[in-house]
Amino acid sequence: MNLQVLIVGAGPAGLVLACDLARRGVTARLVDKAPSYFLGSRGDGLQPRTLEVFDDLGVLDAILEAGGTAPLTRVYDGAEVVAEMRMAEPTEPTPDVPYPNLWFVPQFRTEEILRARLVELGGRVELATELVAFTQDADGVTATLRHDGVDEVVRVDYLVGADGGKSTVRKQAGIEFVGDTDETITAMLADVRVDGLDPAYGYAWVTGGIALSPLAGTDLFTLTGQPPADGSPVTSELLQGLVDDASGRTDIRIREVVWATVWRANVRVASRFQEGRVLLVGDAAQVCPPTGGQGLNTGVQDSYNLGWKLAGPRELVDTYAAEREPIARGVLDLAARALRRHVDGDEDAHQRGAEFHQLALNYRGGPLSRDDRSTPGPVRAGDRAPDAPCQEDGEPVRLFDLFRGPGWTVLELRDGEVIAGDRTLLDVDGHARAAYGAEGFVLVRPDGYIGLTTDDRDAVGEYLEAGTLAVSR
Template sequence: MNTQVLIVGAGPTGLVLACDLARRGVPHRIVDRAPSYFPGSRGDGLQPRTLEVFEDLGVLDAVVAAGMGAPLLRVYNGGEVVAEMRMAEPTEPTPDVPHPNLWFVPQFRTEEILRARLAELGGRVELATELVGFVQDADGVTATLRHDGVEEEVRADYLVGADGGGSTVRKRAGIAFVGDTDETAKALLADVLVDGLDHSPEHGYAWMHEGAGVGLSPLPVADLYNLTAQPPADGVEPTREWLQERLDTASGRTDIRIREVVWATVWRPNVRTAERFQDGRVLLVGDAAHVCPPTGGQGLNTGVQDAYNLGWKLAASRQLVDTYAVEREPIAQGVLELAARTLQRLMDGEEGAYQRGSEFHQLGLNYRGGPLSRDDRAVPGPLRAGDRAPDAPCRENGSPVRLFEVFRGPGWTVLELRDGLALAGDRTLVDTDGHLGAAYGVDGFVAVRPDGYVGLVADDRAAVDTYLDAVATGSRAVR
C-alpha cells in the first residue's frame, strides 16, 4: 500500500510524528518490528518543553494524570539515612512557562497515551512489521517490509527512521553513527514490583553496603520501582532471585521482597550521533539519529522535539523538509554534550551532579540563525527569531486565555502586537497584566511556526506575507 510518509519504529519519537501527521491528515504508516509493545520505564523524565508539545498534541492531561514529580532520594548506610537529594525542587508555573517541572512518567505509559491519541486521530501501529530494506530515487522511497514471513513493497514520498539506536534505516542509508560506547561503565536497570515498602511517589531509596549498591526509585504505578544496581557478571541472568540477594545485601534487610521483574536491561553509556540526519528522502529522528546517556533525561525528549520539528515540514514541502537536519543536528550535538558532561560529573562524584537545573528543560534550545529564522528589526529584543515562542496569559472578550491555546493546532499563528493588544487572525487578546509585552517585547509582527518557534519578527504586515510566501515556496527570500 502506498503512502506519503512511512515511519519505521513506534517508540515515543515515531508515535509523536504519527500523531502530528494524523492530525494534519497526512497519509502515513507506522510500523514496528516488535511483536508486542515495549514494557519498560526507561525514558521516564519528561522535560518542560516536551510537556508543551504534549499540550499541543492533546495528551498533556493524560500524561499529567499518569505521572509524578521528582521523588526525594534517601541514601542509607545500614539503617541510617546519610543523605537526601532530589533532582530538582518543584517550582511554580510562571506566565511564560506553564509547565516548569520535570515530570516522571514511565516510558511504556507515555507510549500507551500516544497510541491512544493516534487511535483517536484515526491511526494505528502495525506491530511485527519489520523494515528490511529500501531504495530511493528522486521522487520517493520503495521500502520492503516483512510481516509474518511475507514481504511487502511500500512506496512512500518519505521514509522516516524512528527505529532507535540500532537503526536499520540509518545503516541501510550508509550513514555512520559517530561516537563512543563506554563498555567500562555499565549499570543494571530493572522495573520491579516490590512488597514491604510504603510505595510513595514522595521518596526513593539508595543503599550501599558490603560493596553492593542498590537504588529503588518509585514509579507512578502501584508497587512498581525502577531498580539500579551493578550488573551481574557476564553470562549471569539478573533473575528475581539474583536481584533479591543484591537488595538484601545492600539494604541489610530481608523484609523488602521483589515480587516480579517486569523489565531489565544492562545499560552502557553511548554517545553517538548520525553523521547526517537526512539522505534525500530518508530522515532520521530520535535515537536513530542520536543516543546519549540517560543522565539528564534528554534522549526521549530530544526525539519528541525532532518529530515535532519534522511533522509540519513533511506536511508542507520538500524545501521545508530539507531544513529539518540543518535545525536539529546542532541541537542534538549540544544535548549529547550536556548528557555526557553530566554523566562524567556523576562518575567523578562531583557535588551537585545529581541536581538538574533549567539547562535540562529544553526551553532555551532555539533555531536562531537557522534557515527559517528572520528578524527584520534594526535592534533585536531579548526574544529573537528562532526562539521558543513563550506562553502568556491574556484576556479575550473578558475571559482568560493563554497564548498557547491560541497557538494550538497544526498551523502558523501571526500575532500583531501593539498598545497592549495582540491581534491573531480574527481574535483580539488583551494583555491585561503585561505578561505578553514582557515575554515578547515586540511592537510589530511575530510569525509563530506550527512547532511553536518564532519564525519571523517584523515591523510591517508586508514582510509577514513575503516571509510566509517564501516559506511556502521554499524561496531563499526567507532569510
C-alpha cells in the same frame, strides 16, 4: 491513496511523528518489528519542553494524570538515613513557562497515551512489521516490509527512521553513527514489584550502590545498580541478594521482575540526519546516556520539528537536518558531561537544572529564522515562543491556547493588546509585552518556534508566501 510517509519504529519518536502527521492529513504508516508493545520504564523523565509539545498534541492531561514530580529519595548507610534528596526540586509555573517541572511517567505509559491519541486521530501502529530493505530515487522511496514472513513492497514520498539506536534505516542509508560506546561504564536497571517499601519515597543505599525509585502511576519500583560482573542474567534472586546486602533488612521482598536491562555508556550521533528522501529521528539519529534525561525528549523534539515540514514542500523538509543536527550535538555534550560527573562520584550529577529542560534550545541563525525588527525585542527568530496569560472578553486565555493545533500564528503586539487573526487578547499584566516586545509582529511556526520578527505587516505575508512555506500554512 498515495502513501506519503512510512515511519519505521513505534517508540516515542515514531508515535509523536505519526500523531502530528495524522492531524495534518498526511497519509502515513507507522510500523514496528516488535510483536508486542514495549514494557519497560526507560525514559521516564519528561522535560518541560516535551510537556509543551504534548499540550499541543492534545495528550498533556493524560500525561499529567499518569505521572508526578521527582520523589524524595532517602539515602541510607545501612539502616541509617544519611541524606534526603530529590532529582529536581519542583518550582512554580511562571507566565512564560506553564510546565516548569521534570515530570515522571514510565516510557511504556507515555507510549500507551500517544498510541491512544493516534487512534483518536485515525491512525494505528502495525506491529510485527519489519522494514527489511529500501531503495530511493528522486521521486520517492520503495521499501520492503516483512510481516509473518511475507514481503510487501510500498512506495512512499519519504521514509523516516524512528527505529532506535540500532536503526536499520540509518545503516541502509549508509549514514555513519559517530561516537563511542564505553563498555566500562554500565548500569543495571530493573522494573520490579516489591513489598516493604513506601511508594511515596525513593530509596538509595550508599553501601551496595543500589537505588529503588517508585515509578509514578504504577505499583512498580525501578532498581538501579551495577550489573553482575560475570554477565549472569538479572533474576529476582540476584536482585533480592543485592537489596538484602545493601539494606541489611529482611522485610524488603522482590516479588516480580517485569523488565530488566544492562545499559552501556553510548554517545553517538548520525553523521547526517537526512539522505535524500530518508530522514532520521530519535535514537536512530542520536543516542545519549540517561544522565540528564535527554534521549526520549530529544526524539520528541526531532519529530515535532519534522512533522509540519513533511506536510510541506521538499525545500521545507530539507531544513530539518540543518535545524536538528546542531541541537543533537549540544544535547549529547550535555548528557555526556552529566555522565562524566556521575562516574567521577559527583553527588549532584543527577540534579537536573534548567539546562536540561530543553526550553532554551533554539534555531537562531537557522534557515527559517528571520529577524527584521528595527530594534531587537526580547525574543529572536528561532527561539521557542513563550506562553503569556492574557484576557479575551474578560476570560483568561493563554498564548499557548492560540498556538495549539497544526497551523501558524501571527501575533501583532500593539497598545497592550495581542492580535491574532480575528482574536484580540488584552495583555492585562504586560506578560506578553515582556515576552515578545511592546509592538510589531511575531510569526509563530506550527512547532511553537518563532519564524519571523518584524515591524512590517507585509513582511509577514512575504515570509509565508515565500515558496518554501506557502503549502505548510
